[in-house]
Amino acid sequence: MDSLEKLKILTDAAKYDVACTSSGVDRKGTRAGLGSASACGICHTFSADGRCVSLLKILMTNVCVFDCQYCANRRSNDVPRAAFTPREIAELTIRFYKRNYIEGLFLSSAVIKSPDYTMEMLLATLRLVRGEYRFNGYIHVKAIPGADPALVQAAGAEADRMSVNIELPSEESLGTFAPEKTKSSILTPMKLIKNRIIQTKDEITRFRSAPKFVPAGQSTQMIVGATPESDSRIVRLAEGLYSQYKLKRVFYSAFIPVAGANPLLPAVSPPLLREHRLYQADWLLRFYGFTSNELFNRENENLNLNMDPKCHWALNHIERFPVEINRADYLLLLRVPGIGQRSAMKILSARRVGKLDFAHLKKMGVVLKRAKYFITCGGKMMERTPMIPEILEARLSENKIDERYAQIGLFDGENAALAAPDDRRKDAPLLGGLT
Amino acid sequence: MSGYVVLFDGSLDGLLCAVYAYYYDKILPLSIQTEDEYQPMLGAENYFVASDPEKAKRVWEGIRKKISPGAAYNVYTAFLSGEVEKHMAIFKYIVLGFKRGASVDNRLQEDCVLRVHKLARMTGYEAHMLSGFCRFAETKQGAYYCAISPKHRVLQLLAEHFRDRFMNHAWVIHDKKRGEAAVYDGNDYVIVDAPKDAAVEYSDDETRARDMWAAFFSTIAIKERVNKNAQRRHAALYFRANMLEFL
Structure with missing residues (x-):
């Protein structure tokens, strides 16, 4: 397959991931390598949906063994499939980066063969990009739920940010729509990343040259409006993730109906205003000293759509x-x-x-x-x-x-x-x- | 002390010398103008301030030490602004700074402080946006070429950013509007005068890279959530003249 065609398929498959931030880490350029990172994050363009494009956001492959009902890449969906080799991704990244199209790479993947195999592929790509191509810019990589902890840890050593997507905000919903995923398969890598970040921070205070681990922190994403959870439940979950799992960001993604999907999923247009209100509430938690208890009470399980x-x-x-x-x-x-x-x-x-x-x-x-x-x-x-x-x-x-x-x-x-x-x-x- | 229309050559040194003249020669400016933009003022004499690097340096060091390094940065970036009528505000800001010290930046009740902050912010904002929006192209010779046409004189700010980012290969950033360019040879950059138009021959890989980028850009947007207003709010139309994906 032509690599242009591949790029289209694998970009299309990756576009529903919300996070495209490049912030959180300041790194000077080096004589040996290419690129630097800027803590405030830099947007390189804005797509027609008004979102910032900062990273080359692509999937390694969209061939998936999972069958999550809300996802366009589920195995039962009839879409064209493709896969990149690590070298193709590395070359594309460098080509784009040198022209200042992007701030770095956001690499994710559908689960091909098994979680371990997928994570190995992601790791191999990161090692190639960082090693042979000496890329010193920003890298965001997904941790695949269910992958071996050693692989997740090794990938974290190369990346600036890692994320594991929660996708659906409750265990029941996961059971209904994402049969292969469980709460623990998502939370285990999240906990691992958290502990390793804390450990590394401690090491760096003692040894200046201690290797860094995910210096820009970890993030996650939840789909809003696909399942019946109230805003209160979503915000409380986010609050827990911020305090217990030390997440840098939680992203909310308004559910977009996918063709031929499970009839239990809503078929209406994405609840964009609700998504916006959730982000506002999220900001109140992180920067304004609010707690979720202040935002909700028994009568108000959902945020008011009329005002912030x-x-x-x-x-x-x-x-x-x-x-x-x-x-x-x-x-x-x-x-x-x-x-x-x-x-x-x-x-x-x-x-x-x-x-x-x-x-x-x-x-x-x-x-x-x-x-x-x-x-x-x-x-x-x-x-x-x-x-x-x-x-x-x-x-x-x-x-x-x-x-x-x-x-x-x-x-x-x-x-x-x-x-x-x-x-x-x-x-x-x-x-x-x-x- | 009666007032003058103070004229200078348009350089930062010249403006700093106007501050020097205020303190040492008792020249109170009613208006500070560059020679090219000179507009006579009724009942005021003209006074021409010559640029003197020695005097300018004294004032600059004074700003850094007696006010604050942050204030010096504000003066510099405000001076780079493409807005007209910035000189008098910068002058007043410096004079107020010498009187009040570092706390000058707290005095948001004062018009000149607000104005200088605003000018500095606008310039800094444009430089920040361009650090993402400017597009390099690979030339036949192997160097990377980038054209910009900014509202403010951000060339040097951009060059500082890219000197760190692209340390290992040669590049040129060309300000088409002002006819100057930052040229980096792999070690350091210089800012030189350049014609407003340049014929650039691109490498063979360039078309391919552009096609890939165009494909990526159009695919990454979610069709169900198209929001052209938000897109325009963030990527203003005037930036798009030099952005491949909008051509």
């Missing part, structure tokens, strides 16, 4: 607002909807030398669209919106206009026109007598 999770939390904890910009500490500032780490840091440093008012915030680039309802500057609010959750909710909803204030249709009938409120000006109080 921080807004939702703020409306449910209205007693903690407004926050005084000139006095609140960093963690409290981070709790204000619309204020992120960058804005919070700017506020901290600017107020060290003088008082801040709303005009200053605006000039500094702090986005006030949502924040203005929750903050005071020198004791004053920006607008006189009453601090009542129902009113704020109407102002902050993104996707749905509260039906009480819906656009009047020409033929809605006289009653509808009479019932519609006449004043929708921005600053007018929505409910009389409450201001």
